[in-house]
Structures are given as structure tokens and as C-alpha cells.
Amino acid sequence: MRYWLMKSEPDVYSFDHLVADGETYWDGVRNYQARNMMRDDMQPGDRVLYYHSNTKPPHVAAVAEISRAGYPDPTQFDPNEKYFDPKASPEKPRWYVVDLKPVARLKQTVPLADLKANPALEGMLVIKKGQRLSVQPVDKEHFDAVVAMGGGLAG
DNA sequence: GCCAACGTTGGC
DNA sequence: GCCAACGTTGGC
Secondary structure (H helix, E strand, C coil): CCEEEEEECHHHHCHHHHHHHCCEECCCCCCHHHHHHHHHHCCCCCEEEEEECCCCCCEEEEEEEEEEEEEECHHHHCCCCCCCCCCCCCCCCCCEEEEEEEEEEEEEEEEHHHHHHCHHHCCCHHHCCCCCCCEEECCHHHHHHHHHHCCCECC
């Protein structure tokens, strides 16, 4: 099993929204590095730190789980979609999604500043300056440390 | 609102 | 194939 961090702007798609939906496909990723991870590396059962970006403060909010491995992003084929890609076709898809379902909130959210302040998280991608990848691999040790910083899983 | 970081595009 | 221009991300 692998561990990941996925960023979402809470105004766009918060963890609460995921809970309300029960499950979602993670559409709209248009970055090749992130695409490759979703297409090639993510497997059902993998655990995900659900990170809220572009909010004050940015923070890890919850844990989610991959519920379906990578498959072509349906939004790339639809001209009415924001994420339509004219260079993609069902025969030659460019972009991939995974399905995600909620596991649980952390008892307390963990702000980015706290992640940066924890020496045990040295090397974690999300705390690096200029790191914009919206899907990132996370070491198990780092994953467990972040969950512990959040007081464990709620409920 | 600013701007650093960085990925992508397109002219040459 | 280089690289300048441009667009986006996302913290601050």
C-alpha cells in the first residue's frame, strides 16, 4: 500500500463535499507528473492525506482512500467541460483520474506551518517552496506523523 | 493582491 | 532544440 497527498481548494471541492458525495473521481488534473502517478501508481486501498490549499491557513484536513485505480478522465472528451482537451480522444486519452472516497477527518486539522515546523517531516514534498504538484507521494513515516499531529482520525 | 516557482507553448 | 513569453499554482 502506498501513501499520497492530494490538494484541493475547499471552495472548489472540500473534504465535506467528498463526504457528502460518498465517492468522486478526481478530475481536472492537467499535469503530466500527477497524471503519471494516477495512471500508473495509485491502487485501491492506498491512503491519501486530503490537503486544503488556497485557504487560510492551508492544512491537511482528513484522510481519504483510493477506491479505483487510474482510468481516462471523462471530462477531457467533452467540449462542454472546462477540462476539455481537443488533443485527447477515447482511443488516445491524455489524462487520467482515480476514484476517491473519504475515510475520516483528523481530530484537528494540521496547518502547513506546523508541517514545516516538524523536523520529522523533513523532505516531505508539500513543505518545499514552490512545490505545486497537486498529487504527491508521501512516505509512510510522514503519513503516520501527520495523522498523529492531527490527533488521529475522528469518529 | 503580489509574486516566486515552474510548466507549457510557440516562434525561430 | 532553444528560450522568451505566458499562464497557473498557491503561499503569504
